[in-house]
Amino acid sequence: MPMQSTTFPNRSPSPAWPGPALYDALARRLLLWKFGVQGRVCAEASLEQALTAAADDARFLGPAAGMGFWMWQQRPTSPDLLETFLSLERLTPFLPGHARTALQGMLRLKTLLASLDAAWQTGWEAGDLSRCREVLRTRPLPPPLAGLALRLQAQTLLYDDATAAMDLLAQLDRRQDAAPLFAGWIAVARAFLLRQTGDHAAAAQALRPAWQAMPWHVNLACSLHDLLFLPRACGATAQTLAMSRRTVICLYTWNKARPLAQALDALARSDLGEARVLLLDNGSADATPAVLEDYARRAPHPVDILTLPVNIGAPAARNWLLAQPGVAAAQWVAFLDDDAIVPPHWLWALLETAARHPQAGAVGCQIVGPHAPFPLQAADFHLLPPALCPSGFVDLRERLHILDNGLGEPALGLFDHERPAATVTGCCHLLTRPALDAGGGFDLTFSPSQFDDAARDLRSALAGFPAVCAGHLRVRHLQHSSLSQARTPFQEARIRANKAAMEGLFSDEEAGQLAAMDSARTLEDLARKLNRLGEVE
Structure with a gap:
């Protein structure tokens, strides 16, 4: 679908929005905007391009200031983000006077903020919430930062004490030195907590004012749309139960007995239907055989075990599984990593998405770290236009630039939506029989591992079966993937070699076609969701 044929809403989501035509302008001038505005890469690129566009189109000033405000709300200890936002807000004022004065007062404590930011981020980025609480306990903040202290305290409670977090959010709402400063974050955090209880209607009600205030926020729009309109069963439906009869779940492993045991414990607690x-x-040469046998004895579903004498690598292992008679006859094949911790409903979430997207070749999900704040490892990966990015190789023209959308973002519900993708991670994904028949299995070029799942997804897309990400399914991953796993120069070189090998599998024409297809599908999906949201505003 060409960009020029995309139709954005005829109605504005809020009186402050300059007009629906700005959606089209954002899509044309902000090259990553349609993929989302969460995560450092997308957020910084969108803000920079909005400011560039504002030089000849003043309509972009509002979104630029809003982006700066949202970036600061997520990391309110950063004096640099605060200073950037205040400079933008001077160009297009929208804050109440007392809120602006409060922020200016905070900025006058720039040295104190910088010290707090360094200590806080050290704990937060390490996932050490107790260390973050210790920072607040040992660094009493002066009165101008009292609202900030409460906001940070609420952030530490989001993942282990929902009741206390909700109470603090209510307190923030009642404080004049906090409510107007953190309104967007408060709404998103409240919706996140409500979503965890399964109350999607209340979560949508909490999220709607945040989107009305930030109508340029793609992730907010997609998440709100799915809360309002995407039917999601907590268990099997008649349709997905019937689908489970033609589904096989495959897992291969090598010398990872301890994480494997945790992954199989979670799988044993899953409802897999039939x-x-x-x-x-x-x-494997460790305790893996005993772990597998123990699981087979106690699992509440049928289990078969295959054993190979040597490690044949990930692509060959996947193909070996696909070649087994029971798998070859299946309509849907799910692959799990041996360190993926799935929630009980995971299979139903993937099958529901597959049912909604019968042309999908792969259905993936959101992969997060194992511990709070559950940083994002993978969601809907996208392809950037080849001409947009420089090559990462000295002697090779790189054309397949995969956007790690939102990498490292804490779980806050802003990737909990169903979206098209160029590729999804193989950590937990569902493949369809028509796509396997059309595009084939996994390329042995990528042995022992890395990029075999991405190459298969791209080949499947060219065959007419593109990927979809079921972002409302969140799976914890005990390790990481791709370059984040590299611990030695040899490991990094091997991963980069596989990336170079993937470049050689696709022609210039195919690389351009894949990027254009991904862009068009993503933009069409966004326009559809914005139009649907416009109908209820």
């Missing part, structure tokens, strides 16, 4: 489980021991 799906079967097929496990492959890829030549």
